[in-house]
Amino acid sequence: MSARLFIVEDEPELAALVADYARAAGYEPVLFADGATALAAIRAGAPDLVVLDLMLPGLDGLSVCREVRAFSDVPIVMVTARVEEIDRLLGLDAGADDYLCKPFSPRELMARIKAILRRAGARDRTIEVDEQGLRILVHRRPLELTQTEFQILAAMARRPGQVFSRAQLLDLAREDSLDVTDRAVDSHIKNLRRKLGTALPGVEAIHSIYGLGYRLDL
Numbered sequence: 001m002s003a004r005l006f007i008v009e010d011e012p013e014l015a016a017l018v019a020d021y022a023r024a025a026g027y028e029p030v031l032f033a034d035g036a037t038a039l040a041a042i043r044a045g046a047p048d049l050v051v052l053d054l055m056l057p058g059l060d061g062l063s064v065c066r067e068v069r070a071f072s073d074v075p076i077v078m079v080t081a082r083v084e085e086i087d088r089l090l091g092l093d094a095g096a097d098d099y100l101c102k103p104f105s106p107r108e109l110m111a112r113i114k115a116i117l118r119r120a121g122a123r124d125r126t127i128e129v130d131e132q133g134l135r136i137l138v139h140r141r142p143l144e145l146t147q148t149e150f151q152i153l154a155a156m157a158r159r160p161g162q163v164f165s166r167a168q169l170l171d172l173a174r175e176d177s178l179d180v181t182d183r184a185v186d187s188h189i190k191n192l193r194r195k196l197g198t199a200l201p202g203v204e205a206i207h208s209i210y211g212l213g214y215r216l217d218l
Contacts, residue, residue, distance in 0.1 A: 003048035003117055004028045008038040008064070009079070010056055014102075018051060021106040025114070035059030039067055043133075046074050046140040049113055052096070054080040069095035071132060074140065075116045077109070126200070126218045129154045138199040145195070148173050152185075153192055156206070156216035165213040189214055 005022050009015040010033045019029040030047065032038035035056040042050065050068070054061040065076055078096040097116050100109060128137045135142045136153055145153065151172045156164055169185045189206060196205040200218075207215050 002026055002028045004030060005113070006030050006032060006038060006042065006047040006050045008032045008035065008050060008056065008061070009053045010034065011053075018106055018109065021110055022113075025110045027113070033057075035061060035064040039064050042068055042072065042074065045142050046072050046137060048140060049075045049077065049117060051077050051079060051109070051113075054078060065095050071130070077112060077116065079104070127157050129157050138196065141199065143195050143199060145192075149188055149192055149195075152188055153216075156214070157218070160216050160218055163209050163212050163215045169214065 003026075005027045007015055007018050007022070007029050009018065009031070012033075015031050015033070019031055022029040030041070032041065036059045038050070038052075039059065041047075052061045052064060056064070059067075061078060061080075065078065068074065068076065076096045077098045077100060079100050079102060081102040098112050100112070126138060128140070130137060130142075134147075134150060136145060136150060136157065137143070143153075152169055155168075155172055156162075166185050169189075173185055173188060193204075193206050197203070203218075205216060205218050207217055209215055
């Protein structure tokens with residue numbers, strides 16, 4: 001699966017140029033011309049990396065970066081048109097992973113993106129539980145889950161490799177409804193397997209442990 005890049009840039013020609021280089025490098029670019037729209041999209045489904053211009057209409061890049069850091073550690077490359085801004089941004093510790101000054105070489109930007117994604121991939125978890133957002137992300141992309149599915153998968157994701165009995169999973173499911181049976185738990189597990197299988201082709205994430213229960217192996 002190719003890495004998805006959010007390019008937040010209000011200069012159309014520069015945005016298109018960066019997108020062309022990104023596609024040539026094997027990435028999937030998504031363009032945004034203002035900070036507010038980009039921030040909403042990042043909240044909805046975290047990309048693999050964000051190229052973020054400092055000077056944007058409405059919500060500026062510095063504000064977007066700070067907002068994003070409140071809920072995500074997605075890598076961010078900040079871009080600015082003024083050399084003196086680099087020192088100011090570093091001093092403010094805005095939370096970006098790297099900085100580039102315009103005009104820059106698109107090839108250099110791609111090289112930096114490749115290096116950052118390589119470092120991020122080394123520490124990235126396949127599955128993440130977003131406690132505040134009540135959602136679960138696989139490779140930074142959210143799964144569409146019911147509230148009960150979230151409760152069950154979140155508990156298993158917090159303790160990968162641990163076997164959960166049907167009784168334990170039943171207790172989690174009953175947090176949302178008292179009318180839950182063992183068979184309903186099996187149905188939830190079946191749905192979770194299907195959804196995880198779509199997000200992770202070829203991977204059997206949830207294993208049945210005969211006579212004991214279920215285990216998440218990710």
